[in-house]
Amino acid sequence: xxxxxxxxxxxxxxxxxxxxxxxxxxxxxxxxxxxxxxxxxxxxxxxxxxxxxxxxxxxxxxxxxxxxxxxxxxxxxxxxxxxxxxxxxxxxxxxxxxxxxxxxxxxxxxxxxxxxxxxxxxxxxxxxxxxxxxxxxxxxxxxxxxxxxxxxxxxxxxxxxxxxxxxxxxxxxxxxxxxxxxxxxxxxxxxxxxxxxxxxxxxxxxxxxxxxxxxxxxxxxxxxxxxxxxxxxxxxxxxxxxxxxxxxxxxxxxxxxxxxxxxxxxxxxxxxxxxxxxxxxxxxxxxxxxxxxxxxxxxxxxxxxxxxxxxxxxxxxxxxxxxxxxxxxxxxxxxxxxxxxxxxxxxxxxxxxxxxxxxxxxxxxxxxxxxxxxxxxxxxxxx
Ligand SMILES: Cc1cc2nc3c(=O)[nH]c(=O)nc-3n(C[C@H](O)[C@H](O)[C@H](O)COP(=O)(O)OP(=O)(O)OC[C@H]3O[C@@H](n4cnc5c(N)ncnc54)[C@H](O)[C@@H]3O)c2cc1C
Numbered sequence: 465x466x467x468x469x470x471x472x473x474x475x476x477x478x479x480x481x482x483x484x485x486x487x488x489x490x491x492x493x494x495x496x497x498x499x500x501x502x503x504x505x506x507x508x509x510x511x512x513x514x515x516x517x518x519x520x521x522x523x524x525x526x527x528x529x530x531x532x533x534x535x536x537x538x539x540x541x542x543x544x545x546x547x548x549x550x551x552x553x554x555x556x557x558x559x560x561x562x563x564x565x566x567x568x569x570x571x572x573x574x575x576x577x578x579x580x581x582x583x584x585x586x587x588x589x590x591x592x593x594x595x596x597x598x599x600x601x602x603x604x605x606x607x608x609x610x611x612x613x614x615x616x617x618x619x620x621x622x623x624x625x626x627x628x629x630x631x632x633x634x635x636x637x638x639x640x641x642x643x644x645x646x647x648x649x650x651x652x653x654x655x656x657x658x659x660x661x662x663x664x665x666x667x668x669x670x671x672x673x674x675x676x677x678x679x680x681x682x683x684x685x686x687x688x689x690x691x692x693x694x695x696x697x698x699x700x701x702x703x704x705x706x707x708x709x710x711x712x713x714x715x716x717x718x719x720x721x722x723x724x725x726x727x728x729x730x731x732x733x734x735x736x737x738x739x740x741x742x743x744x745x746x747x748x749x750x751x752x753x754x755x756x757x758x759x760x761x762x763x764x765x766x767x768x769x770x771x772x773x774x775x776x777x778x779x780x781x782x783x784x785x786x787x788x789x790x791x792x793x794x795x796x797x798x799x800x801x802x803x804x805x806x807x808x809x810x811x812x813x814x815x816x817x818x819x820x821x822x823x824x825x826x827x828x829x830x831x832x833x834x835x836x837x838x839x840x841x842x843x844x845x846x847x
Pocket of ligand 1 (some may be wrong): 553585586587589593594595596618619620621622663666671680821824825826827828829830831834
C-alpha cells in the first residue's frame with residue numbers, strides 16, 4: 465500500500481517541479497501562442513533523467529518505476545501540461561522498444577531517445593480507426609528483407625519533428641492479431657507528413673498526419689514477432705494512460721495554486737473573494753477531488769509496477785478519473801479568476817484548453833469505460 469512518497473520520490477518530484485517552474489512555466493503561454501515545440505528544453509529535462517524514466521539503465525534510461533513516473537509527469541505538468549504530455553508519449557515509445565525490442569534494437573534506438581537527441585512518435589490512430597484501433601488498415605507487405613508500408617496515421621504527436629516513429633501496421637488478417645509494430649526512421653523514402661493541425665490546445669507540440677507511400681522499411685525494424693503489435697500498443701498505453709492522467713493532475717494543481725493566490729488578492733463587496741465561504745468550499749472540493757484522483761492514480765501505478773492481473777483495468781479507471789477531475793478543477797480555477805481567467809495572460813485558459821484533450825486521447829474516456837465495463841460484465845458472466 466502506498467500512501468506517501470519515499471524520500472527518493474520526494475527528491476525526484478522536487479527536481480521535476482523545480483525544472484518545471486524555472487524552465488517551462490515562464491515560457492508556457494508564449495510557446496502556446498507561437499506554437500513553439502521546445503526541443504532544447506526537453507533535452508534539458510532528458511539530461512535530468514526524464515527522457516527515459518522507466519527505461520533500463522544499460523541504454524541510458526533512469527530505471528525508475530511507474531509510480532515514480534506518475535510523480536515526475538505530474539510535477540513537470542505544473543510548468544506546462546503540453547510539453548510534459550509530449551515527453552510522456554516519447555517515454556511510452558521508448559518503453560515499447562525497451563520492453564519488446566531485440567537487444568540490437570534497444571542499443572540502436574534507446575541511448576539517443578533517452579537523451580532526447582532523437583524524439584519519438586506513437587503511430588496508432590488512422591483517419592478511419594480511432595477508438596476502434598484494431599481496425600487499422602496501414603499495410604506492411606513483406607518484400608525480401610523489407611516491408612513496404614502504405615497508409616496513413618492521423619493526429620500523431622510530434623510528427624514531422626520526431627526521428628523515430630513507432631508504427632502499428634497490418635501484416636496479417638483483420639483484427640488485432642494481424643497487427644505488427646515497426647520502427648520507421650525519419651528520412652525513409654515514402655514517409656511524409658500532413659500539415660500541422662490547428663488545435664484548441666496542446667499548441668506547444670505539433671500534431672500531423674503521417675503518410676506512408678511505398679515506404680520500404682527493413683524487416684529488422686520490426687519490434688517483436690509479427691502479430692503482437694496490438695498487444696505492444698496496448699501495453700504501451702497502460703503506462704501512457706497513467707502518465708496522461710498525471711499530466712492532468714499536475715496541470716490542475718498548477719491552476720488550483722493560481723486560483724488560491726488570486727482569491728487572496730482579488731477583492732469584491734469589500735472583502736477578499738477568498739473570505740466568501742462559497743468560494744472556500746469550491747477550493748476545498750477542488751483540492752479534495754484532486755487528492756482523490758492522485759491517490760487513485762498512484763494505486764494504479766503501483767498495480768502496473770507489480771504487474772497485477774487487474775493493472776490494465778485500474779490504469780483505464782485512473783485515466784478516466786484523473787483526466788475528468790483535472791479538467792473540472794482547471795475549469796473551476798478559471799471561474800475563480802472571473803473575466804481575467806478568460807484572458808490568455810493569466811495562463812489559466814491555456815491549462816483548460818490543454819487538459820481538455822486528455823479526455824480524448826490515449827483512448828477516449830468512453831473507451832476507458834468500455835475497458836472497465838468489459839471486465840465487470842465478463843466477470844459477472846464468469847468469462
Ligand atoms: C491533439 C491530439 C493528439 C493525438 N496524438 C496521438 C498520437 O500521438 N498517436 C496516436 O496514435 N493517436 C493520437 N491521437 C488520436 C486519439 O488517440 C484519438 O483521437 C482517439 O483515440 C479517438 O479516436 P477518434 O478521434 O477517431 O474518435 P472516434 O473513435 O471516431 O470516436 C468519436 C466519439 O465516439 C465515441 N465512441 C467510439 N466508440 C464508442 C463505443 N463503442 N461506445 C461509446 N462511445 C464510443 C468516442 O468516445 C468519441 O466520443 C491524438 C488526438 C489528438 C486530438
